[in-house]
Structures are given as C-alpha cells and as structure tokens.
Amino acid sequence: MSDVDPTGATEAEEAAMHRALALAETVRGTTSPNPAVGAVILAADGSLAGEGATAPAGGPHAEVQALRAAGPAARGGTAVVTLEPCAHTGRTGPCTEALLAAGVERVVYAVDDPNPEAAGGAERLRESGVDVVAGVEAHAAASGALRPWLHAVRAGRPFVTWKYAATLDGRVAAADLTSQWITGVTARADVHRLRAEVDAVLVGSGTVLADDPQLTVRDDDRLGPRQPLRVVLDRRHRVPDDARVLDDSAETLVLDTAAPQFALKALHDRGVRHVLLEGGPTLAGAFVEAHCVDEVVAYLAPTLLGAGPNALGDAGIGTLADAALLDVESVSRLGDDVKIVARPRWADETTTTEDG
Ligand code: AOF
Ligand code: ZN
Numbered sequence: 001m002s003d004v005d006p007t008g009a010t011e012a013e014e015a016a017m018h019r020a021l022a023l024a025e026t027v028r029g030t031t032s033p034n035p036a037v038g039a040v041i042l043a044a045d046g047s048l049a050g051e052g053a054t055a056p057a058g059g060p061h062a063e064v065q066a067l068r069a070a071g072p073a074a075r076g077g078t079a080v081v082t083l084e085p086c087a088h089t090g091r092t093g094p095c096t097e098a099l100l101a102a103g104v105e106r107v108v109y110a111v112d113d114p115n116p117e118a119a120g121g122a123e124r125l126r127e128s129g130v131d132v133v134a135g136v137e138a139h140a141a142a143s144g145a146l147r148p149w150l151h152a153v154r155a156g157r158p159f160v161t162w163k164y165a166a167t168l169d170g171r172v173a174a175a176d177l178t179s180q181w182i183t184g185v186t187a188r189a190d191v192h193r194l195r196a197e198v199d200a201v202l203v204g205s206g207t208v209l210a211d212d213p214q215l216t217v218r219d220d221d222r223l224g225p226r227q228p229l230r231v232v233l234d235r236r237h238r239v240p241d242d243a244r245v246l247d248d249s250a251e252t253l254v255l256d257t258a259a260p261q262f263a264l265k266a267l268h269d270r271g272v273r274h275v276l277l278e279g280g281p282t283l284a285g286a287f288v289e290a291h292c293v294d295e296v297v298a299y300l301a302p303t304l305l306g307a308g309p310n311a312l313g314d315a316g317i318g319t320l321a322d323a324a325l326l327d328v329e330s331v332s333r334l335g336d337d338v339k340i341v342a343r344p345r346w347a348d349e350t351t352t353t354e355d356g
Contacts, residue, residue, distance in 0.1 A: 009136040013108045016040040016048070016080040017137045021110075023053040023062070024082050024145040029197040030056055030226065033271040035149035037062035037083045041069070041104070044076035057271070061086065063095040067102045075103035082110045082141045084134070085125065086118035096124045106131040110141035114153045148198075148274035151294060151347075157264040160292055162277040162284055163194060164311040165299040172281065175307040177210060186335035187299040192217050194297065198228050199272040200253075202263070203245070204283035205234040214244040215278065227251070229272065233258055233283060258283070260292040285313035288324060294347040296326060298340045 009017070023038030030036070031054045039062035043049040050073070052065025060068070063085050067074055079085070085095035085107060099107060107130055113119045122132050142150055148159035165183040166172050173179035181188065195201055196217045207213065215230045227250035232239055235258040239246070246252055253270075255263050267275060277287055287293050298311070317323060326342040333339070 007135045008133050009108050012042065012046050013078065013080055013133070013136065016042055016078075017082070017108065017110060019051065020062075020080050020082050021137065021140055021144055023051055024141075027053040027055075028145045029199065029228070029274070032149070032199045032273040033057060033152075034061075035083055036145040037081065038145075039063045039066040039079060039081040041066045041074050042078040042080065043070070043073045044105075049073035049077055058091045060092060061095050064092070064098050067098055067104075070102070076105055077103075078106040078108060079104045080108045080136075082137075082144075083146060084109050084111065084113040084119065085121040086113060086115075087121040087124045088118045090118065094121075094124075096121045096128075099125065100128055100130070104130065106133070108133045108136050110136055110138045111146060111150070114150060152268065152273040157261070157268050157292075158199070158272050158275045159294050160264070160275045160277055160287065161194070161198065161295040161297055162287060162293045163191065163297040163299075164279060164284070165191070165301070166311045167301055167303045167305050169304050169306060170310050170312075171305040171308040172279070172311050173210070173308045174305050177308070179211060182303070183299045183301045183337045184335040187301075187337040187339065190334055190339065191299070195228055195276060196226070198274040198276040200229040200231050200267055200274075201276045201278055202231045202233070202267075202283075203278050204258070204280055205232060205236065205238045206282055207278070207280040208232055208234075208239050208243050208245055210280065212244050213278075214247065214249065216249050228276070229253060229267075229270075231255065231263070231267065231275075233263055258286065260287045260290045264292060281309050281311060281313035283313075284311065285315040288312060288315040288344075289317075291344070291346045293344055295329075296340075296342045296344065298342070299334070300338045300340065302336055302338075 020038035020040045024036045027036045034057045037054045039052050041050040050066045050070030052062050054062045087096045151159040201215045230252040232254045325345045329341045
C-alpha cells in the first residue's frame with residue numbers, strides 16, 4: 001500500500017472514506033440537530049471490520065455504530081470517519097474514548113469539528129498515542145451530507161435551499177394563476193426526495209392560499225414515515241383552518257412573521273439545520289434580499305407562458321450591477337425538464353464568518 005493522498009492516507013483508507021461518505025448520505029435528513037456522519041472500521045490487516053452512520057439525535061454517533069459492528073476486530077485497526085471524532089459528553093459519550101477503549105491505533109477523518117463543545121478530538125487521540133490523519137476527502141465531505149450542518153454551526157442559522165419549478169421563461173404560474181403541473185413526474189419525484197432530506201419545508205401564506213399544498217413526502221420508501229416539519233410564515237393570519245398544510249399528516253408550525261432572520265432563528269432553536277424554501281415569489285424575494293438563500297434548486301420545464309408570476313419576486317435589486325451572482329454546481333435532465341443547482345456567492349461568505 002502506498003500513500004496516494006497528500007494528507008498521508010493509504011489507498012485502502014481513501015476507499016474506506018468513500019464508503020463512509022456514502023454511509024453518511026443514507027442518513028441525510030434524519031440526524032438534526034446532529035451532523036450526518038459516516039464511519040468505517042478497518043481491522044489491523046486492512047480488511048473491513050465494521051461500518052456505521054449517525055443515529056437520530058440522542059442515539060449513538062457514527063464511530064460508535066461502526067465500533068459495535070466491528071467488535072474485537074477493531075483492536076489495532078483504523079477508524080475512517082467523515083467528521084473529527086467528538087471529545088465531549090453531550091447526549092452521548094465522547095467517541096474519542098470509545099475509539100481508545102476499542103484499541104483503535106489510527107484515525108483518518110475528513111473535516112474538523114467546528115462545534116466548540118465537541119472539538120479537540122484529534123488532539124486528544126494524538127496525546128493518547130493514536131496516529132491521526134486529518135483532511136482526507138475534506139472537500140467532498142464538506143460539500144456533501146455534512147454541508148447543511150457545517151453551515152448551521154458556522155452561521156448560527158439553518159442552511160436554506162430555495163427550490164422552484166418554472167417554465168423556461170421563469171414563470172411559476174400562468175396569468176390565470178393555474179400552476180399544476182408545470183414540471184413532469186420525474187422532477188416532482190425529485191422534489192419529494194429533496195423534502196425527505198431536509199428538516200423543514202417553508203412557505204409563505206400566499207402559497208398556501210394560492211395552491212393549498214400539503215408539503216409532505218409522498219415518495220417515502222427511503223425514510224419511512226418521517227416527514228419534515230411544515231412551516232408557514234403567516235404574518236397577517238390569512239391561513240384558513242381547513243388548509244391542507246394544517247392536516248395531521250405531519251407537524252406544522254405557523255409563524256407570525258415575514259422576516260427571514262427571525263423565522264430562521266426560531267427554526268434553529270427547534271433543532272432545524274436544513275430548510276427547504278418552497279415559495280412563493282414574495283417570500284423568496286425577501287430571502288434573497290436578506291442573503292438567506294444558500295443553495296438554489298431550479299426545475300425548468302420546456303414550456304413558455306409569457307405572462308404570470310415569476311419564480312422570484314422583488315429582491316430589492318434595482319440595477320444589473322447589483323444582480324445576485326451564483327455559481328452553477330450541476331445541470332441535469334429529469335424527463336423533459338432540466339434541473340439546475342446553483343450556489344449564491346454570498347453563501348461562501350457566511351461559511352467563513354462567525355457572526356451570520
Ligand atoms: C453526531 N454524530 O457521528 C458525530 C458527531 O449531543 P451528542 O452527544 O449527540 O453530540 C453531538 C455533537 O457531536 C455534534 O454537534 C458534533 O459536534 C459531534 N460529532 N455527532 O451526532 C456523529 N461524529
Ligand atoms: Zn461522537
């Protein structure tokens with residue numbers, strides 16, 4: 001085995017990290033307020049001894065799950081984890097101590113833990129004689145399943161994905177306000193997958209009045225009965241009692257505000273780390289104006305309307321020089337529709353400053 005990574009990880013450890021990243025993906029949307037972490041234990045001879053991913057909050061961390069699966073085979077082995085093992089006692093005990101007790105001699109991880117309460121795991125392990133390698137596949141980990149949580153720890157508010165489905169000319173409804181269905185069945189199934197990965201789905205009262213959406217995950221074969229929290233911003237108390245969003249198929253929170261920062265703070269306090277903003281145009285405009293959008297997911301149908309509301313309402317931008325700039329992360333085809341994932345430039349700023 002040779003060192004293939006500038007960080008000093010072996011090829012087998014690189015492969016194990018890819019597996020750990022995939023394990024973390026399987027628990028996306030189920031761990032908040034905790035991060036979605038994956039872990040793999042390699043035995044002393046380099047073979048796979050155990051794997052694990054973060055259990056729902058209050059349950060065991062990824063390392064502990066993987067150690068349980070590995071049993072005595074962990075002794076003299078290597079732990080490969082997407083996040084620095086925690087050194088604190090929160091709702092569960094410190095993973096550093098569990099790794100030491102199991103006799104693990106080497107720990108390879110991707111991203112440093114930015115949570116001040118839990119950080120310091122690498123140092124603790126090194127002091128105890130464990131060989132520690134940091135930063136392996138750090139970019140893949142930080143832009144994957146850990147991304148919403150990392151953002152929330154650093155910015156002090158949940159990560160916000162703004163999703164919309166529009167015609168090629170950017171309209172979310174026709175002049176008569178009919179809007180079902182702009183995109184096709186494949187794109188709509190993708191939206192349900194997206195909802196299953198977030199902690200909360202957010203809309204304004206205008207969307208409830210116009211579309212009466214239920215905002216639940218219907219394609220629930222992946223996550224079973226789990227539903228994201230439904231949140232409606234209803235400053236003027238316009239949502240009727242018989243709105244579908246208030247039915248008992250999932251929990252719903254109606255907030256008496258239209259202010260993005262206030263709403264996001266309230267959600268953060270409830271343990272929400274990833275919010276899916278689903279409209280409408282007025283609310284999306286307010287979120288863009290406040291730089292409270294961290295990712296844009298657009299589903300564009302190959303149709304034209306020429307009239308009707310646009311996906312984004314007024315965002316306080318009056319001249320081209322002030323246009324919000326985004327970087328496209330991916331473009332894909334879903335049936336006849338096109339999906340674009342883009343990241344506003346200001347999202348990079350929020351992840352490097354502490355004051356949010
Ligand atoms: C996780 N899963 O796999 C890792 C975590 O309250 P606790 O004891 O569950 O601790 C939560 C903190 O532990 C979390 O904020 C993060 O800093 C650290 N690492 N958490 O839920 C894991 N490795
Ligand atoms: Zn831990």
